[in-house]
Amino acid sequence: MEEDGLEKRDILHLLEKKLEKDFSYDSGSILGSMCTEPLDFAKEIYLKYISKNLGDPGLFPGTAALEDELISEIGDLFGNKNIIGTFTTGGSEANLIAMRIARNLRSDIKNPEVVVPISAHISFDKAADLLNLRLRKVKLLENYEVDLNHLETLINKNTCAIVGVAGTTSLGLIDPIEDIGTIVEGKDIFFHIDAAFGGFVLPFLKRLGYQVPPWDFSINSVDSITADPHKMGLGIIPSGGYFVKDSSILQKTGFEIPYLAGGSFKHFHIVGTRPGASIIAFWVVLKYLGIKGFNEIVSKCMDKTKYLAQRISEIRGVKLAADPVMNVVGITTENGDSICELEKTLRNNNWMLGKFLDFNLIRVVIMPHVKRDHLSNFAIDLEKIVKKLKL
Amino acid sequence: MEEDGLEKRDILHLLEKKLEKDFSYDSGSILGSMCTEPLDFAKEIYLKYISKNLGDPGLFPGTAALEDELISEIGDLFGNKNIIGTFTTGGSEANLIAMRIARNLRSDIKNPEVVVPISAHISFDKAADLLNLRLRKVKLLENYEVDLNHLETLINKNTCAIVGVAGTTSLGLIDPIEDIGTIVEGKDIFFHIDAAFGGFVLPFLKRLGYQVPPWDFSINSVDSITADPHKMGLGIIPSGGYFVKDSSILQKTGFEIPYLAGGSFKHFHIVGTRPGASIIAFWVVLKYLGIKGFNEIVSKCMDKTKYLAQRISEIRGVKLAADPVMNVVGITTENGDSICELEKTLRNNNWMLGKFLDFNLIRVVIMPHVKRDHLSNFAIDLEKIVKKLKL
Numbered sequence: 001m002e003e004d005g006l007e008k009r010d011i012l013h014l015l016e017k018k019l020e021k022d023f024s025y026d027s028g029s030i031l032g033s034m035c036t037e038p039l040d041f042a043k044e045i046y047l048k049y050i051s052k053n054l055g056d057p058g059l060f061p062g063t064a065a066l067e068d069e070l071i072s073e074i075g076d077l078f079g080n081k082n083i084i085g086t087f088t089t090g091g092s093e094a095n096l097i098a099m100r101i102a103r104n105l106r107s108d109i110k111n112p113e114v115v116v117p118i119s120a121h122i123s124f125d126k127a128a129d130l131l132n133l134r135l136r137k138v139k140l141l142e143n144y145e146v147d148l149n150h151l152e153t154l155i156n157k158n159t160c161a162i163v164g165v166a167g168t169t170s171l172g173l174i175d176p177i178e179d180i181g182t183i184v185e186g187k188d189i190f191f192h193i194d195a196a197f198g199g200f201v202l203p204f205l206k207r208l209g210y211q212v213p214p215w216d217f218s219i220n221s222v223d224s225i226t227a228d229p230h231k232m233g234l235g236i237i238p239s240g241g242y243f244v245k246d247s248s249i250l251q252k253t254g255f256e257i258p259y260l261a262g263g264s265f266k267h268f269h270i271v272g273t274r275p276g277a278s279i280i281a282f283w284v285v286l287k288y289l290g291i292k293g294f295n296e297i298v299s300k301c302m303d304k305t306k307y308l309a310q311r312i313s314e315i316r317g318v319k320l321a322a323d324p325v326m327n328v329v330g331i332t333t334e335n336g337d338s339i340c341e342l343e344k345t346l347r348n349n350n351w352m353l354g355k356f357l358d359f360n361l362i363r364v365v366i367m368p369h370v371k372r373d374h375l376s377n378f379a380i381d382l383e384k385i386v387k388k389l390k391l
Numbered sequence: 392m393e394e395d396g397l398e399k400r401d402i403l404h405l406l407e408k409k410l411e412k413d414f415s416y417d418s419g420s421i422l423g424s425m426c427t428e429p430l431d432f433a434k435e436i437y438l439k440y441i442s443k444n445l446g447d448p449g450l451f452p453g454t455a456a457l458e459d460e461l462i463s464e465i466g467d468l469f470g471n472k473n474i475i476g477t478f479t480t481g482g483s484e485a486n487l488i489a490m491r492i493a494r495n496l497r498s499d500i501k502n503p504e505v506v507v508p509i510s511a512h513i514s515f516d517k518a519a520d521l522l523n524l525r526l527r528k529v530k531l532l533e534n535y536e537v538d539l540n541h542l543e544t545l546i547n548k549n550t551c552a553i554v555g556v557a558g559t560t561s562l563g564l565i566d567p568i569e570d571i572g573t574i575v576e577g578k579d580i581f582f583h584i585d586a587a588f589g590g591f592v593l594p595f596l597k598r599l600g601y602q603v604p605p606w607d608f609s610i611n612s613v614d615s616i617t618a619d620p621h622k623m624g625l626g627i628i629p630s631g632g633y634f635v636k637d638s639s640i641l642q643k644t645g646f647e648i649p650y651l652a653g654g655s656f657k658h659f660h661i662v663g664t665r666p667g668a669s670i671i672a673f674w675v676v677l678k679y680l681g682i683k684g685f686n687e688i689v690s691k692c693m694d695k696t697k698y699l700a701q702r703i704s705e706i707r708g709v710k711l712a713a714d715p716v717m718n719v720v721g722i723t724t725e726n727g728d729s730i731c732e733l734e735k736t737l738r739n740n741n742w743m744l745g746k747f748l749d750f751n752l753i754r755v756v757i758m759p760h761v762k763r764d765h766l767s768n769f770a771i772d773l774e775k776i777v778k779k780l781k782l
Contacts, residue, residue, distance in 0.1 A: 001464055005681035008432060015436075015675065018460075019453035023653075025442060032652030035444045035664060041399060045406075047438045051416060053426045053628055055481075059743055062410035073392055089480045089629075090446075092663040100521060122648055123663060129646075130491060130661070132523045169650065230664060237444055238480075238664045255520075257513055259560065259754070261423030261743040262414075270521070270661060272483040272514060273426060273621060273629045284406065290396035352450055352652040363650075 023352060025367075028374030032354035034169075034197055036367035039234045041288055042281040046236050052276030055269075058262020063276040070283045071243065077203045078225060078243060079218035084250060085243035086268055087229070087279045091196030092123035094226035094242035097268045099127040101224070101244075102161035102190035104253045115154045116163040117146045118358065119170055121194055124163060134158075144168075144322050144359065146175045152183060161190040164222075166215040167198025170356040170363055171321060172328025174198065174215055181219040191223045196240065199227020201326050204298040207291065217245055229282040232327075234289075234297070234368065239278040242268065297368055301327040304375060305366045311379035317391035318342075318382070321359065327366040330359070331382075333391050345385045351378055414743060416758075419765030423745035425560075425588055427758035430625045432679055433672040437627050443667030446660075449653020454667040461674045462634065468594045469616060469634060470609035475641060476634035477659055478620070478670045482587030483514035485617035485633035488659045490518040492615070492635075493552035493581035495644045506545045507554040508537045509749065510561055512585055515554060525549075535559075535713050535750065537566045543574060552581040555613075557606040558589025561747040561754055562712060563719025565589065565606055572610040582614045587631065590618020592717050595689040598682065608636055620673040623718075625680075625688070625759065630669040633659065688759055692718040695766060696757045702770035708782035709733075709773070712750065718757040721750070722773075724782050736776045742769055 006014075023029045025037045038046075049063075057064035067087060075083035088094045103112050111134065116124050118137045128135045136154040139147045146164075155162070162184055164177040177193060184191045193215060195202070206212040216225060224244045229235025244250075254266035289297070305327045312320055312331055321330030333339060343355045343362050354363035366375070397405075414420045416428045429437075440454075448455035458478060466474035479485045494503050502525065507515050509528045519526045527545040530538045537555075546553070553575055555568040568584060575582045584606060586593070597603040607616060615635040620626025635641075645657035680688070696718045703711055703722055712721030724730060734746045734753050745754035757766070 001468060001677055002681045003683060005679050005684045008679065011675055011678045014678070015457075015671065018457050019440070019671070021453040021456075022443065022451040030450055030652060033444070033447060033450065035442070035447075037442050043438055043441055046441070047434055049410070050434055050437070051426070051428050051628055052413065053424070055629075056424060056426075059421055059424065060413040062412040065412075066406075066409050077392060089484075089662045090664040092661065093480075096521075096661065104520075121663075122646075122650075126646055126661065129495075130487075130521050237442055237668075238446075238662065238666055240664075255513075255517055259513075259745045259747050261421060261745050263738070270483065270487065270517065271480045271629065272512075273481040273631075275628055277628075280406065280410070284402055286392055287402045287405070288396050288399065290393045292394060293396045347654070354650045354652050356650050 025369035028371065028377065029350045029352050031364045031370060031374070031378060032352055033367065034231045034365050035237055036234065036369045038236050039285050042234065042236055042285050045284045046277045046281045049277040049280050053273050054276040054279065055271070055273040056260045056262040057265055058260060060276055063280060066283055067279050070279065073286060074241065074243060078216040080245060083217065083243050083245055084247045085241060088240040088242055088269065089271060090230065090238045090240035091121065091194065091226050091228045092126060093270050094240045095121065095123040095194055096127045096130065096270060097242050098192040098224050098226065099124065099131055099133060099161060101249060101253050102192065103131050103133060105190060106160040106188065109158050109160055111158055112160040113158040114161040114163065115151060115159055117165055117175060119144070119168040120163055120165055121169050121196065144171055144173055148176060148179055151180065159189050161192055164191070164193045166193055166195035166202060167326055170359055170361065171330045172197065172324060172326035173322060174213055174325055177215045178213065178219055181221040184221045191221050193222055193225045196226050196228045197231050198326060199225065200229070200231065200233040201298055204294045205326065207295055208299055233282060234285055235282040236278040239282060301366050301368060304370060304372055305329060307372060308364060308366065308375045308379065311375065315379070315383045315386055317386040321361040329364045329366065330361040332361040335391070337391055341389055342385065342391065345389065346382070349381055351381065416760035419762065419768065420741045420743050422755045422761060422765070422769060423743055424758065425622045425756050426628055427625065427760045429627050430676050433625065433627055433676050436675045437668045437672045440668040440671050444664050445667040445670065446664040447651045447653040448656055449651060451667055454671060457674055458670050461670065464677060465632065465634060469607040471636060474608065474634050474636055475638045476632060479631040479633055479660065480662060481621065481629045481631035482512065482585065482617050482619045483517060484661050485631045486512065486514040486585055487518045487521065487661060488633050489583040489615050489617065490515065490522055490524060490552060492640060492644045493583065494522050494524060496581060497551040497579065500549050500551055502549055503551040504549040505552040505554065506542060506550055508556055508566060510535070510559040511554055511556055512560050512587065535562055535564055539567060539570055542571065550580050552583055555582070555584050557584055557586035557593060558717055561750055561752065562721045563588065563715060563717035564713060565604055565716060568606045569604065569610055572612040575612045582612050584613055584616045587617050587619045588622050589717060590616065591620070591622065591624040592689055595685045596717070599686055599690055624673060625676055626673040627669040630673060692757050692759060695761060695763055696720060698763060699755060699757065699766045699770065702766065706770070706774045706777055708777040712752040720755045720757065721752040722755070723752040726782070728782055732780055733776065733782065736780065737773070740772055742772060
């Protein structure tokens, strides 16, 4: 650290230079991120309320009440208004909270296990490491769907949780959650849905007339759901959400902090200090966009998704890994060759995509910041590179 | 959710009403929070760079490099420039990361234990729950100092970590970290320092000529440190920091995410998506304030701390629990009566303080938002209430 502070102007100048290598969402390069530019109004609100700390909700009772109102509104969207829940630092914390609840509710199990599809998010591997859980990974069928027969064989007396995914990280697919729900029914197993991506897509897709299989609290055995404002909710980065059907779970498994300035309370969070502003900002996003606004955003993303899917299908050497259900497009080679060289060459050409070696595919997420022009340029480059690599 | 979105103006109006019950830092009521209003310049910068996600650092190489630069600068402040580290969602995540590292480095221990002072932060209890650790809590002496003899008796073959605190949550005290360091020396035990509060106070206190015992990487056996920008660093809420001496620990214990748009990398975080903007904002705070700026802030807080301590000492019925070492003042009853009624009555009078039943004290944290006027009014109210309660 320097002894004397610098002038604002000099700092801004210095910073500009240091950050010039960063990619920006509007450059078109970022085709593989599930984050996007938050809504401008959300940013404005965030700045206004940036110092509110819901880690000490007694100091901010208005914000705390707003969070509850928002939870109930989202519950309504997810098939059950009478849920409880909380906003988190993102989907990883939400999934970790879910896995901790599942484990702690079944403290009778000495070596707890969790059944998760192999396509589930890496945060379940993190949670398993942290919580000393054994993951039992469910294989997928040829078409990337969860193999229900295999899933059933993995359930045993040590199973404390089963995870279903509504919007897989790799392909945006929806697991057969209703079928899994039937398997779970009547068993003392926590059924958690990771809809970090799908949570703020599926309710609107359905309203737009797309075929959306049941995935939420409308299925009786679903216990909790992760859904992230900072993905398709256009909320502040970072903000995740965790939603639970049975309110008694907070009393049973919540942490208690006795010393806070605002008084004692129970909570689920891994973190202590917790920004109120991102919650207020998301409340504002829902109020500002309304269902129609979200419908429009999702509809545009799906149109661009169909456009890209069409373009991919016209390029010889590559093909769609699966028909897109949401605004995620997986691309693989026609002859089954590795996608590694393709991904590397695309990256060298500043196309930043997700890479999934397990499924031999590269992934494009058609977030609101991705424009049709970007996709057109990408398809042109992709065709050239596929030809050059003789795929 | 409504079908149609509302007008901005109507939303702002609605919001204003809903949040009016929140306390604000400048009201003077918030006397017991370790959070404070971030620096205005930090907020401005945060807004500008709000969409950068260091959960995918390959997309934001400039921001990632800035983080490394900042870590090294803080390392310099903490007695070792050649550390590694990372910014977190707060002190709780940083402490959880430290405990996970300690446990995973000693996977040979079947039932791992951690020795922590009873005055350590609640995040260690959370970490113990999550990570299946047994906490062995060290008693304090009459003067709230760690009982080193008791600490030594708690170390055994299952001990994977020892925690020292530089700035306790209840009283802002500094554990005898050099002595603990000597005890740890030569043992295969991870030595972690929680300086969430003290990290951005102590280096400046020392420069101001205060007596500050060694607490950082200048002590050879210290392995890692938690220090939070969002406390006395005047950074964005939330932002924590985790700093580690041995860079090989990242390779040994880091998580790997294979699929990111920006390419693969190893990391310590519990979270996935991670805001780059709070890191950029803290880099800016250090550049803008310089050492002199921080010295001035800490100096002012200490002046107000002495003022409050003096006022407390003049009120019959209550006394200082300990002489303040940092800008934290603990108040207890002179005759040993419970502080519960006192705390409750103060709260009913809108004085929001921390309450520590274990130590029978209420806590004032003299953050930059706390003004001398607030403290004067508080002391007047306190005296009245103490008299009324006949303490």
